[in-house]
Amino acid sequence: MALIRSYYALCPLGLESILENELREAGAQSTKTSRSGVRFRADEITAMRVCVTSRIASRILLSLGDTDYYDEEDIYNFACRTKWEHYFDPDATFRIDVTAHRSPLNSLDFTLLRIKDGICDRFNHFMQTRPSIDRVHPDVRIFAHVDSDRCTFYLDLCGESLFKRGWRRDKGEAPLKENLAAGLLALSGWTPEMPLADIFCGSGTIAIEAGQIATHTAPGLNRHFLFEKFKGFDRDMLEEVKDDARAQVNPYVDVSIQASDISSIVVSKARDNAARAGLSALLESGKLTFEVADARVASPKNPEGLVVSNPPYGEQSNPKSASVASMMKDVSDNLKRHWAGHTAWLLTSDRQLPRQMRLSEARKIPLFNGPLECRFFRFDLVSGSFRKDTPQLRSGNLSGDVSDAV
Numbered sequence: 001m002a003l004i005r006s007y008y009a010l011c012p013l014g015l016e017s018i019l020e021n022e023l024r025e026a027g028a029q030s031t032k033t034s035r036s037g038v039r040f041r042a043d044e045i046t047a048m049r050v051c052v053t054s055r056i057a058s059r060i061l062l063s064l065g066d067t068d069y070y071d072e073e074d075i076y077n078f079a080c081r082t083k084w085e086h087y088f089d090p091d092a093t094f095r096i097d098v099t100a101h102r103s104p105l106n107s108l109d110f111t112l113l114r115i116k117d118g119i120c121d122r123f124n125h126f127m128q129t130r131p132s133i134d135r136v137h138p139d140v141r142i143f144a145h146v147d148s149d150r151c152t153f154y155l156d157l158c159g160e161s162l163f164k165r166g167w168r169r170d171k172g173e174a175p176l177k178e179n180l181a182a183g184l185l186a187l188s189g190w191t192p193e194m195p196l197a198d199i200f201c202g203s204g205t206i207a208i209e210a211g212q213i214a215t216h217t218a219p220g221l222n223r224h225f226l227f228e229k230f231k232g233f234d235r236d237m238l239e240e241v242k243d244d245a246r247a248q249v250n251p252y253v254d255v256s257i258q259a260s261d262i263s264s265i266v267v268s269k270a271r272d273n274a275a276r277a278g279l280s281a282l283l284e285s286g287k288l289t290f291e292v293a294d295a296r297v298a299s300p301k302n303p304e305g306l307v308v309s310n311p312p313y314g315e316q317s318n319p320k321s322a323s324v325a326s327m328m329k330d331v332s333d334n335l336k337r338h339w340a341g342h343t344a345w346l347l348t349s350d351r352q353l354p355r356q357m358r359l360s361e362a363r364k365i366p367l368f369n370g371p372l373e374c375r376f377f378r379f380d381l382v383s384g385s386f387r388k389d390t391p392q393l394r395s396g397n398l399s400g401d402v403s404d405a406v
Contacts, residue, residue, distance in 0.1 A: 002043035055182035061154035079118025093134035195305030201259035204270030260293035332357035
């Protein structure tokens with residue numbers, strides 16, 4: 001019978017319920033949401049499947065257990081008791097990261113040092129040798145979390161964050177994390193049967209995530225994971241998971257994804273990113289397009305569908321650019337004039353966006369774009385009243401990577 005272990009999946013704040021549904025679909029059991037993550041139980045092959053297929057998770061951690069503590073010596077003793085040798089040999093390198101929430105400990109740096117001492121002392125006791133620290137490219141990454149009275153140890157299964165899909169070489173000023181883009185699509189209710197547009201596409205993150213969802217391309221197919229360096233790692237099991245994922249890919253799916261940005265340089269980079277993401281067939285067939293277009297005059301290719309975008313806002317935009325508020329009013333006029341019948345979802349940290357656009361939001365969802373507290377606004381677009389004269393476009397940087405944040 002397969003061994004069931006406890007895991008913790010991290011995600012952007014606000015996407016916990018989306019991640020929980022995704023984990024359940026992958027076969028995870030006993031899921032429980034918490035702030036910025038979901039705890040779950042799974043066997044080894046399910047944990048691998050989550051790493052390969054999750055679009056929402058930032059990182060997957062294997063729980064090694066927890067303990068009560070009073071001070072740093074209790075945590076040192078916990079490190080001495082933990083059977084690290086079951087997971088890595090003394091010739092491996094490791095790194096430790098410590099996080100805390102309402103912990104009474106005076107110094108996390110000292111706590112980290114005592115955890116390191118406990119690990120090394122255990123290896124010295126049982127094997128007469130010890131592993132070394134490597135803070136940049138470790139073979140094993142250990143996470144310790146301390147709250148008011150408990151300490152938990154985890155092993156990182158991933159290495160690089162899962163939102164790093166491997167296709168992004170070219171990016172704009174503020175690229176949106178890929179897992180947040182996937183979360184926006186899920187929250188909007190988009191499915192591949194619906195036409196999709198992003199009028200602030202930047203480096204193409206939202207459109208590329210949509211393309212990979214439509215083609216059933218697992219985001220972790222072409223990357224490596226830290227669990228591949230664990231003792232007893234089963235490569236055949238991982239290849240089975242990846243083979244199953246590859247068998248589901250359909251590069252010729254029928255889909256309509258329209259992306260545009262005012263910058264020709266940014267659009268060219270987005271198109272190259274999409275090709276590296278395995279979406280060449282969609283590009284060649286015109287089912288996925290990247291075009292140079294000002295969001296204030298961009299027009300839809302379909303009579304109805306969804307607009308999902310991350311427009312420029314205060315912290316992201318260039319101080320020398322035109323007023324974001326006046327620019328978004330012009331964007332709103334264009335949406336009402338040419339995009340009636342669509343539903344627009346816009347992510348912004350500016351809670352005055354509906355007022356700036358003179359639109360009433362149908363819904364707003366709190367999210368975080370990195371450290372920025374944002375709102376994901378939904379606007380149901382209907383024909384509105386306009387000035388009879390054509391609005392004078394204001395100069396400014398509308399490049400949407402400005403659309404996209406790490």
